[in-house]
Every structure is written in C-alpha cells, then in structure tokens.
Amino acid sequence: MTYRNPAIPASIPTERLPMTADTPRRAVMADVAVRAGVSVMTVSRVLNGFSGVTEETRARVEEAVNALGYQANTAARVLAGGRSRTLE
Numbered sequence: 540m541t542y543r544n545p546a547i548p549a550s551i552p553t554e555r556l557p558m559t560a561d562t563p564r565r566a567v568m569a570d571v572a573v574r575a576g577v578s579v580m581t582v583s584r585v586l587n588g589f590s591g592v593t594e595e596t597r598a599r600v601e602e603a604v605n606a607l608g609y610q611a612n613t614a615a616r617v618l619a620g621g622r623s624r625t626l627e
C-alpha cells in the first residue's frame with residue numbers, strides 16, 4: 540500500500556513516489572491541515588500565534604500537531620524566510 544500525500548497532485552503516478560506506508564517520514568503542515576480539517580494557512584496562523592482563529596479550530600489544530608508529532612522544519616523556515624536568526 541502506498542501512502543499518498545494530499546499535497547502531491549494525483550497526476551503524478553504512485554509508483555514514482557518515494558514514500559510508502561512503511562517508510563517513516565516527518566509530518567508536514569499539509570498533513571496537520573488534513574487531519575484538523577482546515578487549510579494550511581490556518582495551521583500556520585495557529586503555529587505562529589496569530590489571532591483570528593477560533594478556540595475550537597485552534598484546539599483541533601493543536602490536537603493534530605500532537606497526534607502527528609509535527610515539528611517545524613528549521614531548514615525550510617530559513618530557506619523560505621531568508622534569515623537564519625543566528626548571531627554572526
């Protein structure tokens with residue numbers, strides 16, 4: 540059985556995907572969003588502490604984060620933000 544990440548378009552053949560059900564991988568924000576039933580943007584707002592998210596939604600996202608063992612990818616954050624936040 541092959542795991543299909545919802546963030547990967549269905550047009551990509553399954554046999555070309557490197558991940559399978561028995562291949563461990565890190566949970567990504569899209570996985571958290573699917574489990575919580577919200578958008579990736581909502582997951583981002585919760586994780587970054589922005590207001591404008593209901594307590595019910597915040598609780599669902601936090602439950603999904605805990606259940607999946609999600610941890611932010613520091614390297615991806617540095618690449619996306621252009622700053623490493625380290626002293627030089």
